[in-house]
Amino acid sequence: MAKLLKTKPKALLIDVTGVLYESGLNKLIDGSLEAIRLLNSIQIKYKLVTNETQATREGLVSKLRRIGYEFTADDILSPGPVCRDFIIKHGLRPHLLIHPALNVKAEEAVMIGDDINSDVGGAQQCGIPGVLVRTGKFRPERDLNHPTIKPNAIVDNLLQFVQWMIKSN
């Protein structure tokens, strides 16, 4: 854990589905509620990102409230100008943009997600380190030997990453 990443991030982009809850099951992922509580207590900036394009931010907030999270619509990322052209050109998910409210450089943030292609690969293409969680759609046989994408770090779950951040203070 000591060398998870060279530097501690100044801001986090956190994928929702497969990181905060299991898709379809609407079930919490172990440790995630605790991880968000810890993040709030150390006051690090973060935004949630989602590929559920059909859901409004308010709809997602209510869904997350039902399983125990207390977010507001402001916690959910809406697309900003950074990296937009790249993302559109390559058909990536448009939420992989550093929100102006986070006010950090791409390399000072970290994207945490369960999708090696769109979360980790997409973030890395934009200069944002990508951390893969072993939850949600993570599949070891496919993701640990990916031909082109190497995550900056791989963690058991969001809580493990947050605990590393706190220890590396």
Ligand SMILES: [Mg+2]
């Ligand atoms: Mg996901």
